[in-house]
Amino acid sequence: MNKTAEGVFFLTGKDFAKAGVASSNLKAILESMGVPPDIIRRAAIAAFEAEVNVIIYAVAGMMHYSITQEMIKIIVQDMGPGIPDIALAMTEGYSTAPDYIREMGFGSGMGLPNIKKSTDKLTVNSVVGEGTTLEFIINLNKTA
């Protein structure tokens, strides 16, 4: 893999029919660049969880990606209610999702913990009443 790519997808709150489109497009880009499948899976899962959170909780947002030799970096930024207690939100099983979200298959409080687990570095910044920004990185040149 000796290419780089960068781009952005726009996300609309409550547009559940489109939930996953951005992550799916990102997955296709990573596939076309020849990124190893296990790494693509980690990136796609993390991106999808972040995308779904924006659609569930926020008004609007965007997913910015940059892929270099060294890493996949994804920034998901939204305008929304923000997260009052990030440490609590990062706890497995903690969720404020309403019942109709749970009926759609989300809201088990596993999203943020799984983004952390699937990536090499996760930073969460949030301002209540303004929005939330997630930045996560998956290293590509691991010698592991």
Add this chain to the structure above:
Amino acid sequence: MKLGEIKKILNAVVLSKNGDMELEIGRAYCADLMSDVLAFSITNSLLITGLTNSQVIRTADMADMNAIVFVQGKRPDLETISLAEEKNIPLLVTDFSMFGTCGRLFEKGLQGRSNRDK
């Protein structure tokens, strides 16, 4: 286990056009919570679920799962079926319950997400 054998065991109907019955399925994971699927499922496996919205297809696609069985006769809408066709994920529907579906497949030797899970 081949997808065709799974279809036979479950007396299932194939909903999508791309139902490659020769597809080799190694393991299975069952859930109605997509974040559990994203957190705990493994690649090249069968997703067994009672949920039929498009998120199920997206989830299976992101998690690199091979095929989906909907239990209890629940059928997704046409849009969801065409998304699965686009993503090349065969869809099956069985009248058995979640328990009955998993039990039958387990009995025939299909394994869970890990060896410990069997």
